[in-house]
Amino acid sequence: MEKTVVRNPIISGSNPDPNVLKVENTYYIAVSTFEWLPGIRVYQSEDLVNWQYKTDILTTQVNLQGNPRNCSIWAPQISFKEGKFYVLYTNVRSTRRPFKDCHNYYMTADSICGPWSDPVYLNSSGFDPSFFHDVDGKTWLLNEIWDYRLKTYNKSAGIVLQELDIVGKKLVGPVHKIFSGTALAKTEAPMLYKHEDYYYLFTAEGGTDKNHGVTICRSKTISGPYELSPYNSLITARDKPENPLQCTGHASLIENEFHQWFIVYLCTRPLEGKYAVLGRETAIQEVYWTADGWLRLKNKSSKPEGLVEIQTKNKAKQNMDSTFFDDFSHGLKTEWNSWKNLPTDGWCRLTEEGLEIVSGESLQSPFEPHILAIRQKDICFTAEVSMYFSPKHYNELAGLVYYLDEENYVYSFLTYDESLGTVLRIAQSTSGIFELLADVVAVDKSIKLKFVSSGIKGQYYYQKDDTWQIFGPQIAMEYSAESFTGSYIGISVQNMNTIAGSVGQFYYFKYKPEK
Template identity: 55%
Template sequence: MHHTWIKNPILRGFNPDPNILKVDDIFYIAVSSFEWLPGVRIYQSNDLVNWEHETDILTTQVDLRGNPQGGSIWAPQLSYADGLFHLMYTDVKSTKRPFKDSHNYLITSPSILGPWSEPIYINSSGFDPSLFHDTDGKKWVLNEIWDYRMTTRNKSAGIVMQEYAPDQQKLVGPVYKIFDGTELAKTEAPHIYQYGEYYYLITAEGGTGKRHAVTICRSKKITGPYELDPEYPMLTAGDKPDSPLQCSGHGSIVQTDEGRWYMAYLCTRPLLGKAAILGRETAIQEVYWTEDGWLRLVGGGNAPAIETEIATKQPIEQKKDTNFRDDFKGPLKKEWNTLRILADDTWCDLASRPGYLRMISGESIQSLFEHHILAIRQKDFRFNAVTKIDYQPTAFNQMAGLILYLNDSNYLYAYITHDEEKGRVIRLLRSKKNESILFPETVQVEEGEMELKIEVAGPTGQFYYRIARQDVWQQIGPPQDLLFLSGGFTGNFVGIAVHDMDEKNGSYADFDYFDYQGLDE
């Protein structure tokens, strides 16, 4: 065996709540997608070092229109049994306290690429469902349980489990409360593994912020009682303010053919120590079983490691390639995501003008229903993104351009629009924690195709424009502090959008290309 040193995270940018699985010779990681579609991104690897975006699973199975910011698709869990992949996920419809409407579903497929079955509704008592296939043939569904009676803001009350009957496609028998959680609280993300004579319950605790952690307990009987790891938490950065990886938790484990075990978990890399613009990312570390039967990090302690070793069959170099380009010469590339609705030919038209994406306008940038935006994850602290656009607005309510978008409360939008006195102009709009500022400068621009660019260097960014085929880039507005594009459940996205508040589908923009160049090492 060889030992390959890698740097965490292995999945850069918005890739939270990783669930790792090995089937045959392939490792898979599924991550949460929240309000972005298609949902549940799947990465695959042959060596645990380099990962490729393989597919996204949820398409027509879900309707996310109107779902709240930070809701929708949470904590997917992949398992494999009976010749089928099983995917469990939560669709969160409301997060307004004291309640939480979180519906859990199960779908199956003979291949990771589908076709996937229609969703089977499981329950709604709490989020983060997982499915365990026991050696006796029984199947068990676990989930966090939400108790609205609790006086704390977070009302996670522990982990419950119930038998699942595949022939009836429903839960049967009693509900078992198998873990109340520790004083870290906010217990969620349950996964059961069988090793030796024990069932091991791996959970996330402490919330998804600074106190996030992995806690483990075990039992010789699957329904409990469960014994708490005496040295919990087995992974956390909650007491390590100088760690380059923060908010570490939500772990799942996998065994290699050589008998080694690894844990995938989420983490953040806060910019300037305070702003996780890239969102929650995925890291990996080797773990081992102690003689007394507990799981520990190789190397000792319980700290997340930004540099770690992976055992490989041959020497492998960890690759970093976050660049992305779409010239719109064929189908939309699978890296794209949309908000709450899929990119279909009703508003993403690749036929009307060959070589261009014709994007039909949607509702306003605040819309939770028909927001027409195509975007990719920001994966680098430093990057440049450029697009070329042909747009001829005739009203101030029409706009199209280049956007940095965290959520409907926090975004930066450089766009082409119409001014009654100046005609076609470029403007800059910022929303920071729901407070919007429309910068007063209106840049009059001549007709024709135009390029828009954003240059991002860590905490600051600058928008530019130029008329196509000209050499000189002109600034759009002042340099922008980007630290507000952080927080919440998702990471920042970079993309293109078209809006029209005068008329539904009232205008369109033609995009010639979109190019993202990552500049991090």
């Protein structure tokens, strides 16, 4: 037996709302994917130290087109019962106050890699669903409930519980409200565990920002009443502004083979105390059971820690290499994601030369923007693409995009100018305000583009005569600090004159971290 020191986060970049599960000797973490598809990314580990991409669950079964920004796939939960995997998730269709349109579904599979069943609809009373499989054979659904009558902006009203008829694939019996939350409010992310004589309810409270934390309560009966832990909050950074890990919450519980207990939770790493450029990431911390039957952090406080000791069979070394390269010679690598709609042969085609992307709608469209991108996993990074594009109109665009959502992005693209022919330009949208930068340069249709991020600043380059040339000003990207979803970097093609009217050819894409 060895001790391995692990540095948080254990999964970097936009990997929020982590839910951890152990099946036999393998650990899995599922995370939220929001508007990016495939949906519900799953990572795998044998030791809780190193995590590798394993699979995505929502590969054909979901339509996110038209969903507003920051909505879509929230807070998946994976569980296992009698040889079968279960996954739950919320498809959030609108968060416009006072209502919240959120529909909860579950799917099943014999393997974490599928094939997964068609989604089964459960309810729409609130988000963050989870299953609890009790020892008596019953399965229970928990979810946050939303009450539009509340005067507060956030209208989370507590946690409810209802039995699931697994055979009939439907909810049955009464709805039990088992927890109304504390004064921290914004009660969500319920997870239920049975340990010795008690049911333990985990919730996230305070909102998924600087006041975030984990609340624990317990009951000897599943429907309550639940008593609050005297050590609440289990973990929080709300009173620790100097801590490198912030916004800590949304936890789930796991025990390893050496009887160490851990919570896996979300966090941010804000620059200058306010710029969380990587979004919400996944972290881990050791906990223990007190003599009076409550959970506490091993450090006997509520402080999130950057370094954690994990017992392993053999000495392990944490590997956080985020380098990525794809020349499209063996299909699309699994790191790629698309916005709102899955890649199809109709717009994403592999050829002997590389990858063809057929034009979609504008980057501001919630329906058919044709974007392929990977998560930003490093505060400082370089992304580079080699491409060919032959525009004949200013409404034809193709290039390298740094993308948070349809209201916030920066894009360097090839297009057409009536005087100069094929040109390179930069466009930026910040909080929905679009700006076309004045910089214009005539370029070849075959070109290499590069984007270098140094936190909240970015700089584009293009290659001319085998030399990288700075293009445009240094770009302020404070919007990338929005902690909710995290930014992606990738490639895109548009034609606003004709549906599928243009094709961009991409020969390689690479990403590497910078110090």
